[in-house]
Amino acid sequence: GQQLNQSPQSMFIQEGEDVSMNCTSSSIFNTWLWYKQEPGEGPVLLIALYKAGELTSNGRLTAQFGITRKDSFLNISASIPSDVGIYFCAGQFYFGTGTSLTVIP
Amino acid sequence: KAGVTQTPRYLIKTRGQQVTLSCSPISGHRSVSWYQQTPGQGLQFLFEYFSETQRNKGNFPGRFSGRQFSNSRSEMNVSTLELGDSALYLCASSLGQGRSRDTGELFFGEGSRLTVL
Numbered sequence: 202g203q204q205l206n207q208s209p210q211s212m213f214i215q216e217g218e219d220v221s222m223n224c225t226s227s228s229i230f231n232t233w234l235w236y237k238q239e240p241g242e243g244p245v246l247l248i249a250l251y252k253a254g255e256l257t258s259n260g261r262l263t264a265q266f267g268i269t270r271k272d273s274f275l276n277i278s279a280s281i282p283s284d285v286g287i288y289f290c291a292g293q294f295y296f297g298t299g300t301s302l303t304v305i306p
Numbered sequence: 307k308a309g310v311t312q313t314p315r316y317l318i319k320t321r322g323q324q325v326t327l328s329c330s331p332i333s334g335h336r337s338v339s340w341y342q343q344t345p346g347q348g349l350q351f352l353f354e355y356f357s358e359t360q361r362n363k364g365n366f367p368g369r370f371s372g373r374q375f376s377n378s379r380s381e382m383n384v385s386t387l388e389l390g391d392s393a394l395y396l397c398a399s400s401l402g403q404g405r406s407r408d409t410g411e412l413f414f415g416e417g418s419r420l421t422v423l
Contacts, residue, residue, distance in 0.1 A: 234411065243310070243396050243414025244349070289349060291412075294339055294362060296349035 203228050207290055207297035214280055215305050222300040223274040224290030233266050233273040234291045238299075244289055248275070280304045308333065310399050310415035318421045324385040327418045329397030331378050337361075337402025338380035339412065340372060343394040355380055356402045384420075392422045 207224045236244035250266035263276045290297040311330040339354040351364035355374035372382040398412035
């Protein structure tokens with residue numbers, strides 16, 4: 202199947218700090234999506250990107266679709282405790298390895 | 307609007323048994339996809355059904371199968387269970403047509419946690 206590599210694997214940050222994570226693929230995707238999963242729940246869609254080079258925001262979240270269509274990044278600004286969870290990038294049905302985010306109050 | 311419903315939420319089986327999991331998609335969604343989530347392998351795509359037909363398939367052995375009914379509800383079956391099949395099985399639904407067919411904007415259920423002893 203498709204291989205999506207996500208980094209970093211985990212992050213421990215202080216509340217108020219900004220967070221950046223990225224995702225690379227061996228294949229080209231026409232869409233990049235970012236999901237968040239909290240304990241005991243399924244992933245929830247945060248942002249969808251449809252065009253190479255596109256920069257999209259959703260509140261404190263900003264994501265970009267790489268020009269090569271093989272990568273994407275997600276930034277979270279001014280983190281808060283409820284940002285805790287695992288963040289996944291995805292291309293159609295294929296998911297990255299996840300970034301576990303812990304926010305220390 | 308009701309979300310994606312998966313049943314059962316938890317189940318325990320022994321090696322060699324088989325299991326059937328059920329997924330009811332969001333009303334109006336015709337695509338249902340299934341995923342296996344484990345700590346070591348992350349979220350792995352099993353298969354996708356649209357209008358009662360398997361439209362996409364991941365890289366899992368034939369012991370993993372699925373089907374979709376005319377009301378878009380879906381089931382997945384795992385036969386001859388192995389210890390390594392212990393995982394959270396997630397189902398997701400989407401419109402499955404138009405732009406969402408290719409974009410994969412998915413709405414997930416809470417999952418069925420399978421333990422194989």
